[in-house]
Amino acid sequence: MIKKIIVASSKGGVGKTTVALGIASALTMRGKRALLCDLDFENRSLDLFMGIENLPLHNLADVAYDRATPEKAVLRNGKGLSFVPAPTGHENETDALKGYLPASIIYALKAVIDYEEPDFVIFDTSAGLCVPVLLAKNFVGSLAVTVASHQPASCRGAERAASVLLENGARDASLVITQFDSFASLRDARSGLLQIIDSSSAKLLGVVPFDKELMISHERGVMAPADSPSSAAFKNIAARLCSENVKLFSGVRGIKKKNIF
Numbered sequence: 001m002i003k004k005i006i007v008a009s010s011k012g013g014v015g016k017t018t019v020a021l022g023i024a025s026a027l028t029m030r031g032k033r034a035l036l037c038d039l040d041f042e043n044r045s046l047d048l049f050m051g052i053e054n055l056p057l058h059n060l061a062d063v064a065y066d067r068a069t070p071e072k073a074v075l076r077n078g079k080g081l082s083f084v085p086a087p088t089g090h091e092n093e094t095d096a097l098k099g100y101l102p103a104s105i106i107y108a109l110k111a112v113i114d115y116e117e118p119d120f121v122i123f124d125t126s127a128g129l130c131v132p133v134l135l136a137k138n139f140v141g142s143l144a145v146t147v148a149s150h151q152p153a154s155c156r157g158a159e160r161a162a163s164v165l166l167e168n169g170a171r172d173a174s175l176v177i178t179q180f181d182s183f184a185s186l187r188d189a190r191s192g193l194l195q196i197i198d199s200s201s202a203k204l205l206g207v208v209p210f211d212k213e214l215m216i217s218h219e220r221g222v223m224a225p226a227d228s229p230s231s232a233a234f235k236n237i238a239a240r241l242c243s244e245n246v247k248l249f250s251g252v253r254g255i256k257k258k259n260i261f
């Protein structure tokens, strides 16, 4: 069975794209085949994060409107990761795609998934819940992965996403806390982990520390170093998605565990 993951929050800038890419890459390191679908029609960024923005990319709208086959629209890295881009902002049809998914885009997604037959499909979505809800309705039984950064407003955005997606067809909702700043928690300058976990009804899937190396990697369009703190956190998340039990911070360096709860 292909497992489908909807990465969502009603808030922007919390780390959804980072989590989608981190999870997809970590799954492929475990030998799984992951299809990453960019559904951020407003402001796609996965191509930038991966440094492939200058490639002549086809996108989901090309499949939807029969300008490209699924085979042509999908990029593959040869190591298990495949990627289908969202339409770019200047395309005329983008206006028609904003805020909702027409049947043709759902058809395109299904065609790409059928063609690729991955182990996991990861949908990266824009801020807001219109696109995630349509995905949940059309891919019933998906797992909602909600994302909160170390800010109260983003916890609210994750919680809202969890409850709305569960009402609309998601089988379960989990929470990834990202950009977690353990040093500030230690000083009581920012909320502790328990406070963030307590603000969510979703199950904790993992905690990704604030990782400057990761942020710079995104800006340069290269993958984060395999030994970076965030890479270890994403490996742990991938293990849990494969039903393996691992300790919360297994292998994650730079986290000050004492008192962060």
Ligand SMILES: Nc1ncnc2c1ncn2[C@@H]1O[C@H](COP(=O)(O)OP(=O)(O)O)[C@@H](O)[C@H]1O
Binding pocket: 011, 012, 013, 014, 015, 016, 017, 018, 019, 045, 178, 179, 180, 208, 209, 210, 211, 212, 214, 215, 216, 218, 219, 230
């Ligand atoms: N764990 C992290 N550590 C450091 N920077 C991060 C982390 N997660 C995300 N970022 C940075 O935060 C910014 C927003 O992340 P992004 O994934 O684009 O959010 P969203 O998709 O929710 O808009 C990006 O510059 C990204 O590099």
Ligand SMILES: [Mg+2]
Binding pocket: 016, 017, 018, 040, 045, 125, 126
């Ligand atoms: Mg994004």
